[in-house]
Amino acid sequence: MRQGFFISFEGGEGAGKSTQIERLAQKLRAKKYDVVVTREPGGSPGAEAVRHVILSGAAEQLGPKMEAMLFAAARSDHVEQLIRPAIARGAIVLCDRFVDSSRVYQGVTGGLPSDFMGALEKVTVNGMMPDVTIILDIDPVEGLKRANARRSAGDAPDRFEKETVDTHRRRREAFLAIANAEPERCVVIDAAASPHAVEDAVTEAVFAKLAERATAANSRSAAK
Template sequence: MRQGFFISFEGGEGAGKSTQIERLASKLRAKKYDVVVTREPGGSSGAEAVRHVILSGAAEALGPRMEAMLFAAARSDHVEQLIRPAIERGAIVLCDRFVDSSRVYQGVTGGLPPDFMETLEKVTVNGMMPDMTIIFDIDPIEGLRRADARRSSGDAPDRFEKETIEMHRQRREAFLSIAEAEPDRCVVIDAASSPDEVDDAVTEAVFGRLETRALANGKKREEVP
């Protein structure tokens, strides 16, 4: 049985994470990997129940601390009901947002204390950190333009898309700071490139990491997909 592998995808609004996750999932499945595609907030029945409350803005009035706790409750259910079982059976899990979004959105721009965020993260993740995180980097103005273009006619921006451009810029810098601090886990990809160019960069990064792990586990090069 193949060893499970957990990849999270992070970045600002309109960075194209969902499109690239689906492309990568198709390539991995073609190599006969068991692939699970999921998202946050959401991904499990309990977490999906919380998703609408958060993205609709209904929790905003409760303040960033309560919002962070709602994300944490959703994440705990997501990890234990979906992510951990998938990893334990040897699947590759592709998750659209995970702990780094909480670090950035509730921690950095939400102004919550680092010790509070670290404690909350430790309890909710319970050891299930991503093996690899791909951070899609894009200028916030372009990202928001893309997000607006893909939105269905009549739909309003979600809780986070409607915030100020300065806040989006702070989040971009925060994601890049995480990547700089954790280079063994994080890979930054230029999301302003064409979808095909981004696809190529994601494919190279992920399959390169899988090959490195397989070789470290003693497989011959020709056995690596």
């Protein structure tokens, strides 16, 4: 049985995470991998219920701390009900947003203390961190333009899309700071390129990481 592998995708609004996750999933399935595609907030029945509350803006009036706690509750359910069992059976999990979004959205631009965010993360993740995080980097002005273009006619921007360009710029800087601090986990890819070019870069990065993991596993087996 193949060993499970957890890949998260991060980035600002309109970076193309959903598109690239689906394209990567197709390539992995073609190689006979068991692939699970999921998202945050959401991914499990309990977490999907919380997703509507958060993205509708209904929780915004409760303040950033309560909103972060709702994200944490959704993530805990998501990890235990979907992600951990999938990894245990040897699947590759592709997740649209994970802990880095909380660090950026609730921590950096939400103004919540790092010790509070760290404590929430430790409890909700419970050791289940991504093996690889793909950060799709794009200028916020272009990203918001894309997000507006893909929205169905009559649909309003969600809780986060409607915020100021300056806030989105701070989030971009925060994602890049995370990548700089954790280079072994994070891979930054220019999302302003064409979808096919981004797809090629994502594919190269992910399959390189899978090869590294396989080589390390083989080395450990040979040493026994």
